[in-house]
Every structure is written in structure tokens, then in C-alpha cells.
Amino acid sequence: MVDQLDAISFEPSGLHASYSLQRMSRLLLDGEIALVSHAIQHVQGSDGALKRKPDETYRYTLTQHTTFVQLTGVLTHIQEKLRESDTLAMNLVQSLGHAILLHESPATTLFPKAPCRAFALFQFLHRCHTQALLAFFLNACHGNNKSMLLRALLALRDLSLAIIQTHDGSLDAVDSSKWLLLLQVATSHATTFSVVDGTFLPIRVQCIADLIAQEHDRKAPTKLSLAAADSAFAISNVIALHHLAIPVHDVKRGEAAIVMTCFQELVDELTRWYGHVHHRALFLSALTSLTSFFGDSNRFAWHFHQSALLFQSNFTFSSRRRGTIVPRILHQLKNATCSSETTLAALRNLVCALGRLKQTALDEPTQLMLLEVVHTNLLSDCIERQHLALDVLGYRINDAWALDPSSAHLPPPWKVLDSLVRAMLAAKAVTSAAAMPLLTFHYPLSKLQTALESTETSETELGVLLTLVSTMVHASSASWVPSSWFHLLGQERLGLPLSAAQLCTEITPSIWLVFLHHPSEIIRRHCGRLLPSLDLHYVVSACVSRLPSATAARTCEYLVVSRGDKVVPLLLTAIQNVGFDMVSTALTSPAGIYAPTQLTAAAHETRQGIAQACARWVGHVNTKHHCTVTDAIVRTFFQSPQDATSMMFLREIFAAFPVAFATALPTVFAKLKAHATSIYAPSSDMLLVKLRPLLALRMAPVRGFQNDNVTPELTALLDLLLVIMCEDREIDDIRKLAADIVAKFPPQTTLALVLGLLQPFLNQHQSPTASLLSLSITSSSDVPRHPVSAKTTSLLVYCLSCFLVNHATSHPVWLTPVLLFVFGVWSISLDDKEETDTTMSLVERVQRGAIECLTVVLDHASLSPDTSASSVAAHGVVQLLLAVFATGTWPSDAIADPSVQTFLATWPSMSSAMGRSVRLCCCNVLLNVTPRLKTPALARIVTQALPTLYGILRQPDGGDASDVLSPCLKLVMAWTKHGGMALVTTAETTEIVRRIWLATARLVVAAPSTQVSIEAAQTLAFVRGQRKSLSHLITFEFEREMTRTLHEARDTNPDADVRAVAAALVDATSVVP
Helix, strand or coil: CHHHHHHHHCCCCCHHHHCCHHHHHHHHHHCCHHHHHHHHHHHHHHCCCCCCCCCCCCCCCHHHHHHHHHHHHHHHHHHHHHHHCHHHHHHHHHHHHHHHHHHCCCCCCCCCCCCCHHHHHHHHHHHHCHHHHHHHHHHHHCCCCHHHHHHHHHHHHHHHHHHHHHCCHHHHHCCHHHHHHHHHHHHHHHHHCCECCCCCCCCCCCHHHHHCCCCCCCCECCHHHHHHHHHHHHHHHHHHHHHHHCCCCHHHHHHHHHHHHHHHHHHHHHHHHHCCCHHHHHHHHHHHHHHHHCCCHHHHHHHHHHHCHHHCCCCCCEECCCEECHHHHHHHHHHCCCCHHHHHHHHHHHHHHHCCCCHHHCCHHHHHHHHHHHHHHHCCCCHHHHHHHHHHHHHHHCHHHHHCCCCCCCCCCHHHHHHHHHHHHHHCCCCHHHHHHHHHCCCCHHHHHHHHHCCCCCHHHHHHHHHHHHHHHHCCHHHCCCHHHHCCCCHHHHCCCCCHHHHHHHHHHHHHHHHHHCCCHHHHHHHHHHHHHCCHHHHHHHHHHHCCCHHHHHHHHHHHHHHHHHHHHHHHHHHHCCCCCCCCCCCCCHHHCCCCCCCCHHHHHHHHHHHHHHHHHHHHCCHHHHHHHHHHHHHHHCCCCCCCHHHHHHHHHHHHCCCHHHHHHHHHHHHHHHHCCCCCCCCCCHHHHHHHHHHHHHHCCHHHHHCHHHHHHHHHHHHHHHHHHCCCCCCHHHHHHHHHHHCCCCHHHHHHHHHHHHHHHHHHCCCCCHHHHHHHCCCHHHCCCCCCCHHHHHHHHHHHHHHHHHCHHHHHHHHHHHHHHHHHHHCCCCCCCCCCHHHHHHHHHHHHHHHHHHHHHHHHHCCCCCCCHHHHHHHHHHHHHHHHHHHCCCCCCCCCCHHHHHHHHHCCCCCCCCCHHHHHHHHHHHHHHHHHCCHHHHHHHHHHHHHHHHHHHHCCCCHHHHCCHHHHHHHHHHHHHCCCHHHCCCHHHHHHHHHHHHHHHHHHHCCCCHHHHHHHHHHHHHHHHCCCCCCCCCCHHHHHHHHHHHHHHHHHCCCHHHHHHHHHHHHHCCCCC
16 A cells, blocks of 8 residues: 555656645645655655665654655655746745745744754755745745744745755855845845834843933844844855855955945944843954955855854853853864964854853853963964954953942952963063053053062063063053943943053153163163153153263163154253252243252253253254154243253254254244334343344254245345344344344345445445445345444444355355455545544444455355365455555456456456555455464465565565555564464475565665564564474574674664664574674
8 A cells, every 4th residue: 555655656647746736735734744854855865955864764654654645746746846947936936935934933943953844845945946935035025014024034044044054055056146135135124123212121230321322323123133134144154155165256246245235234233232232242242353354255254154153143052951152162262273264263253152141151160261262362463363352351351340230349350460461471472452451451550560670570571571561552542442342331430441641650660760770681672662652751851860871861862863752842841950949840831940049050060061962862853853843942942031951952953954944933033023123121131032033043054044935934034134233222232143144044135135235335435346336236126225324334244244154155146246345345535524533433343344254255265175166266365365465456367266357357447556455454354364274274375475475575665565564574473473384385485485584684674664674573583483383494594694684784774773673683593694
């Protein structure tokens, strides 16, 4: 009988040929679940999809076997019909699927032990025709019946998890587009069917409601939204596996983007559900950690697959018989040797499991093992593992607050943090993730201080502690507290994390102590590298107090290089406080600090030495801090009008920082503008206030005034300076400072300004160069018209001399106009009507100023090499001076310098020889510049002037020479006194020097005047006094010739005074003529 039934069931025209849809549904849904499952296995086993075990046998009654035969026939019929036509398959699956959902409720738990009819039937249909079943679920998920929708989502979840678990071969043929549509629909349902008002959920801590009351989008899950979320996670895993199974191309990249977008929406939605539930915080942390893999779709798919089951809301994390899943994962992490990716996945599963279990579910050994695993991962190199381990440690530390919400003052969790510190010392490694809990939970820094200062701490442990301190200092305060659980603690319990400022304030004295006294150089260097990150107020004050110690000096210099923007203002404050009891703070400026007694000389000397040393370090400030340091120094400079320390610093930064002047100019200009037109008495305190911006500008380099970026400010500044210069009521020192500053402006601007203001003086005294000078000034029409008094005229000449000092290398621009001005001033002759004391005094002052101008030109040209343009110009000026001095006319020889040639071409001829005053002025230039010249420059000028001097002295009766004999003797005296004569080396120049001295001796015998003879005798007496330094010049023959000449003067000169002087010279010599 049984064999007959078996035969009939497999005949094409058997019993199943007359089955209707209603009969098939009744057999599948009303039959015993065991028979249905056996029939499915039998049919799929015969089809090759599912193979029965060899020893698998079944014992059924005749009735059961009859039913089994009918079920086999029905399933075979369905399988054949589904393969005949896609349209027929779609219709059949739609009908059977709705019947299954109406009749059978899916299992509420994952992977139930008892067989589930709906799961078995949907899995059978999926293997027969995947696309038809997916289309059915798409239609079912768009229905309005919530009960049917819930069953469809649960069935879809179970089917997806079965595909994941069994790795069904039909996965390769899956229609990705339908799976993606199912994923999007499930994600939408998870969001749509959430409850906006979640106040019905149990909240263990009452204060949490206050913390999240402002979150208007807080939601709570429902059965439907939970089922939708579970389905979405399961579908995502199916697509992830499909994505890994097929090589990546553009289509798959699009699928991965959709999966990641839906996953992010699910994460956001679950955060709204569980963000305020304490024991779900770690679950959210594990879920959120997957978003870090969005940049690598393959890696995201692999990690998501490793944790997909744990994301299901019905996953069983603990059981009475086998305990929790946590110990098994901990043993895996602790004992197994696996790759970094596998460890990361296991750690995420651990975090997820902890987020789904109550804290009381873990026994003490498990908790100790948990901390050990957490410490290992905190000290690993993987950032993702560090973040997950940090969340677990924070959650574990937070247990003390979460277990007793009624207590706001529970014992701090020092035991957990102490074990973390010990783990770092044992591993000899420190990471930022391991240092964050110490800051977050206010680990007592006194323990670190004790360990740092203890002599029992080994060098290795001390190095780890210093690294820990460095890591804590550099940790970002924004990332100290994981947001997944911090908001559940309550601000009144934990407060804000320990800030870097608090940490530095407390730990700096201990680091400084180790830095000074530890015997190991490695430890001291480690401390030194850490100092710029600590409390700079303490470090800088301690360094300044120990100066001039070499260690303190090197430390200060290193601090300036590392943190110049912060250290330089502190250095200023510390130096200003040297010798005072009160220390400057943010509320008490250095200007408000007064010593209880007068500052001692020793304290003042110490302050000056420290200030000079520190000012040199300012030049080492990093370029990016130049503007910040400049602002700080300028601000301090103007706080006190008597502060000399900030003045030293300001001078250094002007010289070292290219942007310092442009940065400081707006502030300095504003300070000067406020007092430019005010006149203060010499005893007024406001005079120092007005003097302060002028001092700052006086210290500024010349290059700063040539910056095109500050041209408008410089134009306005020049107007203010001219107002000060031209105000006779102003104090002379203030006006002189203004003149010094004007001399720093660009050559074209300053030259046109100064000579333009001096033009009225030349016109008034009818200078022969007045008209020529006005033509040589290109912008004289733009010169501001200010009243120029006698004092202002002298000040302008002084400004011109300062200008020549500042712009010595720009002589092609100014040499011709300056020579016109100088010789024009020297050529002024006053009539008897004009020769008043005031006028004579002014003209003499201007002429002396003109002498100083050419003196400055020759002095600064002497600093340049012989072949430079400046030296060539100076040689031409000396040639011009010597010619005018000797003959009163222009030189007849060619002059190499183009500027001097231009000057001679501008003033080509003279109606008469220049007067004696001009010639004397030329001599005075040479006399004034002699003491200032370096040896090579003096040798050049002496060698160049020797022929001219000899020409004047050998013909004393000549008309041109007789007027300048006395100045010529002064030149001989000056060059002999300053070693100029001793510098000649060639035979020709040596012979000329001897002839000059012999000619001087002849003036003692016969000179145009007695005064000249006496001056000549005095010159010879000085030459004899310098016999040792002039030994190569004063030979025996020269001595005998000079003695013979002096004998003649003693015997023949008609003047008794001259004879007496000559007799004294003869008596002083031992050479017989």
C-alpha cells in the first residue's frame, strides 16, 4: 500500500495533477509541521538542492505516510509550476505567500529549536524561484495591514538570516535591485513606525529626562519598527555578502552607497531610540563604529557580516545553561592569535554584547578579564580598537554612578584607573586613548606627582610617566569624552573633563623638579621637550629667576623657539618683576607694579643683564608667530612710558622680523596722532607719553619705511613729523627725534622734503646754487609748506646728515643735490648790513652742518670695499675737496664718479675763485673725518692728498697757498697724530712725506706770518715726538737736514718768539748738522 502511494506521487498524471490552489494551501498549512519539513527535504533532496543524511529514517503511521505522500506531490507540483513560467510563478507565490502569512505567525526568536512552518515554506519558495518570492515581499511590505506587515518583515528577516547562515548557493543569482528595494522599504518602516513620544519607556535615572528634554526628535521603538530594523540589518548583510562575492564595478559601487546610506539612517534612528538608555550606550557605540568603514565598501561588508547577528533585537546574549556570550569573546580576544581585523571584529562584538546586557550579568573574574582586554586594545596601534576599548572602559567606570542614581557623590573609580596606569607601565607604551580616561574621570594628579618625584621610580617607568603626561597635555579636550555614554552620567556627578590648563598647572612643578635634578640626561631631555606644553607662567618665571645659569638660558631660548607667541610676553613680565615683591597678573599690568622700596643697584643691574640676554632670543621666534609677538611687545611698550625692557625687545624685533614695522605702525601712528599737536612742559608726565611712539619709530629699521604696503600710513606719519619738527615751542629732544625719523623715509621723499624746506634759506642769502638746486629737486612742488624758523633750519640740516647716514648706498640719487646745497651754503657771504649776531650764528650753524654732511658721506663710504660705487664716489668727493682747498677752483683732472661729474656739469664755471671760507670748509671736512676713518680708508685719503699738501707747503708765498697754510699745517698735524703718515708704504709716497716735513721746517725759517712759523714749529715738535712710530720715515739724513734748517731759523728769523721755539727744537735733537 505504501509503495503504491509512493509510486503514484511521482507519476505525472498522479494525484497532484488535480490539486487546486485551495487544496495545496490546506495540505501545506494544516498538515503536521514535521511532515511538511520532511516533505520539503525529500523534494529538494531528490532535486539535488538538499541531500538527506545516509542513516536518516522516519517512522510514520499509514495516515501520516498518506499525508506525506500528498505533501510530496503538492511540493513537487509547486516546484514544477514555478519553473514553467515566470508569470505563473509570480501569481502562485503571491497566492501561497499571503496564505502562509495569514495562517502562520513567524517565530519571535532567532533560530528557534522547534521547526517553523512559515520559515520552512518561504525558504522552499526562495529556492524554487527567488525573484517571485522577493516580489511577493515587496508587495507585502507596501501593505496597509500592520499585522500582515509585521509578519512579512519577520519572515523576511528569518529568510535573510537563513541565507547568511547557510550560504545558500542561490545567493549568486539574487536580484540585487529587489534586495535594495526591500532594504529601502524596511529602513523607511523602521523610521516611520517609531513612536515620537517615548516617555513610556523605563528610565532608571530621573535626571536623564532633564538632560535630553531639549531633544525634540527623541523616539521609542515599536514591534513594527523593531522588526523593520531587524529586517533591514539582515537584508544589508545579504547584499554585503553578494557584494563581496562579485568583483567590484560601477554598479556594485552604487549598491554599496545605497547600503551605507540606509545603514546610516538606521544608526541615526536607533540612536533616537536608545540614546537615553544607559545599558544600550555600548550597543550604539558598536553600531556607530561601522560607519568608519564607509570609505572601503569591501571592508565595511566584511565587518558588518561579522556582527550582523548581534545587531538583531531578538539575539540571545545569555542563557542559564551556557552563561553569557561575553566570556567566550573575551577568551577569544585574550588567547587566540588572530589578525588585527579579526580582533577588531571580535572587540566590536564584545562591545555590542555588553551594550545588550545588564551590568550585574558579569561576574568578577569576567570583569577582570574584560579590563585586561580593554587595556591591551587601548595600547594597540589600531585607532578603531582604541575607540571601542575606550567606550568599554568609560562604561565600566561609569557603573558606580549608574548603579545608584540616588547618590550624587559616589567613591571615584580609582581602582580601575590605577590598573590602567599599571598596564601602561608594564607595556611601556602610552596612547592618547589610554590617557583620555584619566582626564575624563579626574584621576588624582597627586599620584602622578608622587611617582614623578619619587626616587624609587625607575628610569624606564619615569619615561613612560613623562610620555603619559605629554599625551594627556596634547589630548584634544573635544575628544576626551565619548558622546555615546557621557550624557547619561549627569553633569552634576562628573562635571567637565580635566582641562589642559588645570593639568599643566598641577603637574608643572614636578616636571620642572625632574628636569633640574634627575641624573639621567635622557630623562632631562624628555622633560625639556615637555616644558613648552606645560604651564609657561611657572616655567618662564623659574627660568628667569635662575639666570644667568647656562641651563636656564638654554631653556629660555628653546621656549622662545618653540612657543614664542606665548613665551615672549611672559619673559617681558618676568623681567619687569625682577626685584619687586608683587608678581604681575592679568588684572595688574606691569605699569601698576611698584616696589615697596627703591630698586637696588644690584637688582637693576640683574634686570638689565637678563633683558639684554632675553632680547637676543627674540630673533629666534618662529616666522608664523612674528605678528603675534610684535603685537604683544608693542602693547607692553606703551603700557609704561618708563619701561626700558620692552624697548630692548622692540629694537630686536624691528631688526629681526621683516613684518614687525608694518604690524606695529598702526598702533604707533595712533599713539603719536593723539599727542602730535599738543605741547607739554618738560616736567609733565605726558611728555614721556608723547615721546614713546617717537622712540619706537626711531628704533625702526630704514627698510620698514620703504614698504609699499604701508605707504598711506607713512604719508600721514610724515605730515605729523613735519608738524613736530616745525614747531619751535616743542622741546628740542622731541624735534630731534622727529628729524631722525624723517631721515629714514625713502631717498626721493626725504631729499625733496628737506632741500625744499631749505630752499627759502638759500634764496634769502642769495646762494649761487639756489636756482640750480631747485631744478635738481624733481618733486619740489609737492613739498608741504611749513613755516621754517632759524631753529627749524638747523634741524633740517641735521636731518639731512642723518639721511646721508641712512641712505649711504643711494648716492646716485642724492650726491649731486647735496653737493649743490653744501657748496651753496659755504659760498654764502653776508653784507655788512646783514651781519647781525643772529644771522651770523644761523649761517655758521648751517655751514657746520654742511661740513658734517660731507664728513658723513666720506665716513660711511670708507666702510665699503675699494672697488664699490660708494668708494668711487668718496674718491671723487675727496678730489673735489682737495682741488677747491688748494686752488679755490674745480679740479682739472677727470673724476670717475658720475654724480660728481653731474655736479660739475651743473655748475660748470665760476666768475671768480672761491673764497677762503669755502676752502676752509673743505679742509674742515678732511679734519673732521680723519679720527673716524678706519686704517685702510685713512691711508687712501692721505695718499690721495699728499701731492696737494706738498704743493701748498713748498710755495708758501703763492697767492692761493698763503691763505690756507695754517689749515694745511693742521692737516699735517692731524694725519701725523692719527697715524696717517705712518701708513704710507711706497717709496714715492714716503719721499713726499719727508718733503712735506722739510717744507714745514722751511716755514719756521720764513713764513708769511709769525703765527704760521710757530704752527710749523709745533708740527715739527709733534713729528719728533712720534719718532718711534715714524722710524721708517725719519732717517738720519732727514734728521740732519731738518736740524740744519732749524739752526737757520734760530739764527736768521727776525721774530724772537720763533727763534726761541727753533732753539728749543735744536736743543732737543742730538743730530749734528
